[in-house]
Amino acid sequence: DAKTTQPNSMESNEEEPVHLPCNHSTISGTDYIHWYRQLPSQGPEYVIHGLTSNVNNRMASLAIAEDRKSSTLILHRATLRDAAVYYCILRDSGGSNYKLTFGKGTLLTVNP
Amino acid sequence: DAGITQSPRHKVTETGTPVTLRCHQTENHRYMYWYRQDPGHGLRLIHYSYGVKDTDKGEVSDGYSVSRSKTEDFLLTLESATSSQTSVYFCAISGQGVWTEAFFGQGTRLTVV
Numbered sequence: 001d002a003k004t005t006q007p008n009s010m011e012s013n014e015e016e017p018v019h020l021p022c023n024h025s026t027i028s029g030t031d032y033i034h035w036y037r038q039l040p041s042q043g044p045e046y047v048i049h050g051l052t053s054n055v056n057n058r059m060a061s062l063a064i065a066e067d068r069k070s071s072t073l074i075l076h077r078a079t080l081r082d083a084a085v086y087y088c089i090l091r092d093s094g095g096s097n098y099k100l101t102f103g104k105g106t107l108l109t110v111n112p
Numbered sequence: 113d114a115g116i117t118q119s120p121r122h123k124v125t126e127t128g129t130p131v132t133l134r135c136h137q138t139e140n141h142r143y144m145y146w147y148r149q150d151p152g153h154g155l156r157l158i159h160y161s162y163g164v165k166d167t168d169k170g171e172v173s174d175g176y177s178v179s180r181s182k183t184e185d186f187l188l189t190l191e192s193a194t195s196s197q198t199s200v201y202f203c204a205i206s207g208q209g210v211w212t213e214a215f216f217g218q219g220t221r222l223t224v225v
Contacts (some may be wrong), residue, residue, distance in 0.1 A: 032210050043202050043216030044155065051211070087155070091210035098143050098162050100206065100214055101171065104154035 004088045009107040012078045020073040020106055022088030027068050031090040035062065035073045038085045038105070047073065047086070083110045114215035115139050118203050124223045131190040133220050135203030137183075143206040144186040145214070146170075146178060148199040155202065161186055193224045 005023040012018040024033065035047040048055055048062045050071070055062040061074040075082055087105040091098075115138030125131050135144060145160040147170075157170030159178040167178050175197060177189045190197055200221050206214040 034213075036214075038155075043204075043219055044214075045216065046213035049211060049213070085154075098206070098210065099157065099160060099168075099170065100143075100145055100204065101157050102147075102155040104152075 004090060004103055006086070006088055006103065006106045008104065009109065011109045011111065012075075013111050014080060015077050018075040018078045018082070018108065018110075020075075020086050020088075020108065021070065022072070023070045024088070024090055025069045027090060028092065031092050033062065033064060033068075033071050034089050034091055035060070036087045036089070036102075037082075038087070039081075040084070044087065044102075049091075078108075078110045080110050080112060083108055114205065116203065116205050116215050116217045118201075118217035118220050120220060121218065122221045124225060125193050127194060127224055128192050131193050131222065131224075133188045133201055133203075133222070135186040135188070135205075135217060137186075137205045139205060139207070139215070140183060141205040141207045141215075142183075143208075143214075144180065145204040145206070146176075146186065146188045147202045147204065148172065148197075149202060149219075150199050158188065158201075190222075193222075195224050198222060198224045 034049040036044040038044040050062045063072045085105040087102050119134045146158040147155045156172045161167045161180040179187045200219045202219050203217040204214045
């Protein structure tokens with residue numbers, strides 16, 4: 001499985017934008033980039049996903065590099081409720097293997 | 113919210129006893145997953161299922177077995193629980209296609225004493 005690399009932790013201030021990076025230099029052409037987050041004492045929840053183009057939804061934006069070897073999850077105005085562990089994962093649409101594996105993610109701290 | 117429930121939510125058991133955790137879904141999703149989460153290790157995949165009676169191993173499958181006799185239920189069994197299996201266990205479901213999102217249960221906290 002293609003792997004991702006994320007910083008262990010990041011810190012932000014409330015109401016400021018947050019850019020969470022993810023490197024996936026071995027990504028294949030059929031890999032989708034997914035982001036999930038896990039709030040304290042909860043199961044992970046889906047945030048956003050994309051293949052090649054930048055994506056926006058009500059929670060966040062996903063910026064994908066032109067070579068697709070990295071991506072950035074953008075929270076436009078961080079709130080205290082955004083404090084969580086953020087996971088960047090790849091899902092391969094080119095095979096029959098539907099494993100869903102996670103790394104350690106990035107722990108985001110939001111300061112009031 | 114996606115229809116996925118885990119039971120029990122909390123369990124304390126003794127070393128050497130068998131334990132079964134249940135994941136139940138009402139979404140008719142094909143794929144189901146079991147994870148464990150421990151401090152410093154993130155989410156680690158134990159086993160997953162890609163259909164009724166179709167399962168495969170994940171990263172940390174030793175000491176665990178699974179069964180899926182119907183679409184809605186995915187059972188995780190610890191045949192003889194050990195203290196190293198004390199953890200929080202999460203179940204997840206996903207539809208067909210890797211562009212679909214996965215939904216997670218609320219977790220089961222298992223303590224083996």
